Amino acid sequence: MSDVITAGMVVIGDEILSGRTKDKNIGHLADMLTAVGIDLKEVRIVGDEQRAIVEAVNSLRAAYTYVFTTGGIGPTHDDITADAIAAAFGVPCTYHPEAYALLEAHYAARGVEFTEARKRMARTPEGASLIANPVSVAPGFNIGNVYVMAGVPSVFQAMLDKVIPTLRTGQKLISEGIHCTFPEGTIGGPLGDIQKAHPETIIGSYPKFDTTGAWTEIVVRSRSREKLDAAVRAVKEMLDSLGQRS
Amino acid sequence: MSDVITAGMVVIGDEILSGRTKDKNIGHLADMLTAVGIDLKEVRIVGDEQRAIVEAVNSLRAAYTYVFTTGGIGPTHDDITADAIAAAFGVPCTYHPEAYALLEAHYAARGVEFTEARKRMARTPEGASLIANPVSVAPGFNIGNVYVMAGVPSVFQAMLDKVIPTLRTGQKLISEGIHCTFPEGTIGGPLGDIQKAHPETIIGSYPKFDTTGAWTEIVVRSRSREKLDAAVRAVKEMLDSLGQRS
Incomplete structure (x- = not known):
């Protein structure tokens, strides 16, 4: 069955592992992938630790057609997903010019300072392309077969809606x-x-x-x-x- | 910090990965472990495939103080957790005399046939000890640092209540x-x-x-x-x- 397309998911965040936040993204991704004939084969939930994220992403991207991540792409020090994905791919993590321009214009229009923290949200691994965020501007990104998205469910869902039509889909189960x-x-x-x-x-x-x-x-x-x-x-x-x- | 106790969790079941069933056990385990000072460090969700279960359980039991699994311990052919855990530990999977007696008496009392399928629920890896199931009789089991419990949330929660007081607990976060x-x-x-x-x-x-x-x-x-x-x-x-x- 050469047209079986597989996927893995990495959920990133201490708040899920502590129980403080209950994940709502796994079930949604599972439903969406099943609907288009992609087999979700494995999910890993890891904390905000670079070593753990790198290990999970590298294991899953080698094993499955696609990998989807949620969480850790905000402006604060505990949002380390972009750095971890860059490390997983062995490339630098730098400002993405398009993301930088997008965010700069967004905050300028609202008269809000474009702080160093907000600039963090423009960082991606080099070579990544952006995933539009129609809800709150700060984009996700795609590098290789890995799609990096927000953890806030409404933002994750909006980003996933942009990603799904670009994927190779399988024969539906x-x-x-x-x-x-x-x-x-x-x-x-x-x-x-x-x-x-x-x-x-x-x-x-x-x-x-x-x-x-x-x-x-x-x-x-x-x-x-x-x-x-x-x-x-x-x-x-x-x-x-x-x-x-x- | 020598008293940091860590844990991993393996959620087993195709129905979670397809989206058909939404997991309710991860958040509950996270809450319970946090409450007693055990750090949940990683969760993996895998399908009903022996290779995947063995790999997840062996990775996590080597890395963390405790591993908790949910799912796959019922009477049907797709319930393969006991066999997979036995394979992970390299021991045979056989009828546990105490579990067998418990189930035999339970079905006899209700005039229900103790079928081959029901007997499957008495199988554990050799050397395992039982985890009582106050809800629906068929027990979970513990072998090494791995605790194998049901996927049905009410049964999982009842089994976990039996397990938690037996664990070494850490200094609470x-x-x-x-x-x-x-x-x-x-x-x-x-x-x-x-x-x-x-x-x-x-x-x-x-x-x-x-x-x-x-x-x-x-x-x-x-x-x-x-x-x-x-x-x-x-x-x-x-x-x-x-x-x-x-």
């Missing part, structure tokens, strides 16, 4: 959910046999508990409609044979 | 938040200088936007009350000098 009135323990054996007999599908099983007791949601995924349908039929026949009422 | 009426770009420079002058504190800065415009929440963290107080005083003096009204 299609899925079908099957309501199963039995608990997982009842159907686990035969469901495993069906997975073995349908290798080009991915069959997931999710335990549910509510006032009716324990039941299961079964989800069959495949890149082929035909293979998906065959596996779904096999699951439904299995459930019928166990006496599930439709 | 204390923190103080400071409301700053200026945007990050205004205070970024002087705040960076304060961080440099107070190396045994961690000063974080979080941009906020609301109807009053852009402001900043500054959070100072330290393991020492004295050092925390000194850094907080320095931040407040800096804000006063910029004309912040109290």
Whole structure:
């Protein structure tokens, strides 16, 4: 399957690891990538430490088609993502002329001083191209297969909307959910046999508990409609044979 | 600081990476560890693939005091965490006699068949000890410095409540938040200088936007009350000098 496009994500920020801020970007990226047929394969959350960021980014960019990062691109001393990405690529981190001009004009128009701190937001690894920020001006950037975006969810989402149309996208994974009135323990054996007999599908099983007791949601995924349908039929026949009422 | 206890977390499950399920366990673990003075340093989310789980668990258990995993310990074919942890430790994965007896009795009492699928939930790496599951019986387990727990949030939380009192805990990181009426770009420079002058504190800065415009929440963290107080005083003096009204 040569058209399988993969991705990794690096979430950067002490505030996520301390629990002070609850991440909202992982689920959004996962949804968006699934929608366009890119497989998110791994996420790493690391703190505001250059060594940790470099290690995560270098591992993931070698392993997957694309890497997306969130967090650490603001104006303060704890925003070290641009430096860390530059270090990961072995290039200097310098003012990006276009980002500098953009920010300078933005603050001039508002009569706000363009402080050294604000100038930090114009720094990118050399060779990076900018990702527009329609919400709060300070851009993200792209270098190699790595896309560096803000951690604030509204800004991250706006930047991602700019990035997604530029990506190579894959053949979309299609899925079908099957309501199963039995608990997982009842159907686990035969469901495993069906997975073995349908290798080009991915069959997931999710335990549910509510006032009716324990039941299961079964989800069959495949890149082929035909293979998906065959596996779904096999699951439904299995459930019928166990006496599930439709 | 010899009493700094660190942790890594591995979240296991295709459903998190596809966006179908939104993780609720990372933030809870982060909160609980912070509360007892254990530093969560890294989180990895991986799919239901043995190679990926082994790699993540082996990296993190070598790097941190403790590793916590969630997900993949149910009865179906896609629940492969016990096998993967056994592979990571190079030991066989076999029925744990105590877990087997527990589950056998549980299903017998309810007149429910103890199927091969349900028996899967009694499997652990050899040498593991059990983590009680007060919600739905099937236990988690501990081997070496790795704690393997369920992905269903209510079950994960109940298991974690059993585990936390058994851990070595560290000197608690204390923190103080400071409301700053200026945007990050205004205070970024002087705040960076304060961080440099107070190396045994961690000063974080979080941009906020609301109807009053852009402001900043500054959070100072330290393991020492004295050092925390000194850094907080320095931040407040800096804000006063910029004309912040109290």
